[in-house]
Each structure stands twice: as structure tokens, then as C-alpha cells.
Amino acid sequence: MSDAGPQPVLAPLGDADWPPELADMLSGFAGGLNVYRTMAHHPALLRAWADLRDHIVNHSALGRDDLEVVILRGGHRLQSPYEWSQHIVRARKYGLTDPRIASLRGPLDAMQPGDAILCAAVDELFDGARLHPATLAAVTATFGTHAVFDLMATVGFYSTLGFILNTFGTPLDDDIHAQLVANPLRD
Template identity: 60%
Template sequence: MANDNPMLPVSDEDWPESIPEMRSGFAGGLNVYRVMAHHPALLKAWSDLREHVVNRTSLGRDRSEVVILRTGVRLGSAYEWAQHVVRARTCGLDDTRIRSMRGSPDQMAPADALLATAVDELLDGAELTPATKARLLAEMGAEGALDLIATVGFYSTLAFILKSFATPLDGDIAAALRADPIDP
């Protein structure tokens, strides 16, 4: 049976000649970016935003992972959920806290509930309510609120790519979750 997915992750052998330096960096390490490599100019442009959202965010690692996990859950992105369960564990989130991202914000710790509520509002209505915006600004400042919004947008775009092209989970993440599953 022929493969009906023309957007499989680009192999090393087929890596675009216009972006050879990206293969050994972040882009070569994850299937989602190997799918984006079908459009080298987009992947190259994506690089600076990714550097900020992933590595330079004012949210910090814990808050960032909470926002990403909630975004992945809300968008039904199994790849993002799996990828960030492993990352969240690496930065110290326990499985109870990680699993809480699947539930109602009123069942979460207050700091996580604020983040999850913000994600939910952005995904449901494309804006923060005045009350959530005021709390975010009071607790995280303008940079934190803007980084949260950028993170939701960034990971929404990745979820659209991942789901549209049925991007397979990276082998190391699949192995980590087989060894230590998150589900009850």
C-alpha cells in the first residue's frame, strides 16, 4: 500500500541543501521540525521564534511546560503531550501535576490554574478576559503575559502541523514513555 502522507519527516539523505546547518541543531532532532524542513524558508524563519519561546521565555521552565501541556491537551496533540510529559518530568514536574493539565483548572494548584485558564481563554476566544489579563500582568508582568500568548500561538501552529501530517512521535520519547508511562 502506498504511503498517502507526503509530509513525512525529511530524512538526513533528503535534507534541504539550503539549510544544512539546521540538520545538526534543533531541527534535525525532532520529527515536527523534520516535517517543517519540507519548507526550508519557513523552518529558518521559525528558528528565532523557537529560540525565544523554548529557551529564552520569561515564563521559566515550569510555567512554560504547564502552558505547553495545556495547549497540547486542548488541541488534542498527542505528539506535543508526549514530548512535553518527558520535558516536564526533566524539569521537575511530578506526574500528578502533569496529569492535572488534562482536567479542570479548578482542580489545579492556583498558579497552574491561572496558566491553564489563560490557555483556555486564548484557544476558546482568541483573547484573555479582563480578569485573567489583570492577574497575569500582576503576577508575571507584561513580558510574562506576552510570552504566554506567544507560547500558545507557537505550540498551536506546531499542533496544526503535527495533526495535519500525522507526524510520528520521536523514538526516544516513545521509549521513555514506554519505560515510564504517564497514564493512570
């Protein structure tokens, strides 16, 4: 756990407190991030979460960079420092530049065209729980029908994570904190 912030309301579980029914998940994605170590307080939910997480993170029709655009805009809209910070590092890994990442917090007209389409869709889902016909048409034409579904699933998935992170005060993972201290986001 990082000492970069206040004490969490519900601390991520350490290895010694890991639920025995999730023993097989400790060495995988669930044991690797504080958000899932927090979710491990509800083992049945974390176990059920695994397949959807695998699809969204590893098999999304959006592709890696566009998926990060959606997640970052969602993290910004959720006001989730954990999601925003975690995905700065991941977006950089997939080749997004700092100015491009920073633009995802701002107005749509300051973004690359594809990013603006995706972020408009994220905004509409947050603001009205649906995509307007013109946005649906733009996302479908640019990214495909499967990507529309994956975009909506991603927003829902990361909204749930954001609710957990914000409610329980889950601290940023130490490695991500260290990377951002060493290399802060530059607009």
C-alpha cells in the same frame, strides 16, 4: 521515526533528504525532532521559525516549568498526542510531577493555583482569541507583563506546530516513545 503509529501523510525528512539550504540546521534543534523534520519540507518557513523558537524555548519570561504548563495545556486543547507526549518528558526534566502534569488535562479547580491561572489563559485564547480582563490581571500580577506576551506567543507558536503535527500525522520521536513506554504518565 517511530513505528508507534500510522504512516504519516507527510513524513519527516531523513538526513539523506535534508534540504541543502538547511544544512547548517541539521545538527541543531531542527534535525533533532520529527516536528521540525516535517517542517523542513518548507525550508524558508523553518529558517524563519528558528528565532521565535529560540525565544520561546530558551528565553521565555514564564520560566521552564510554567512554560511547560502552557505547552501541555495547549497540546491537550489541540488534541495533539505528539505535543502532549513530547512535553510530558520535558516537563519531568524540569521537575513537574506526574500528578501535576496529569492535572493539566483536567478542570482548573483541580490544579495548583499558578497552573490554573496559566491554563485559564490558554483556554481563553483557544476559546475566544483573547484574555479577559480578570485573567490578564491575574497573569500580569503573578507572572509579569513580559510573561503575558510570552504566554500568548507560546500558544500561537505551539498551535501552529499542533496544526502541522495533526495534519501531517507526524510520528512521535523514537526516544520519547521509548521513554513513555518505559515510564508512562501516572496520575
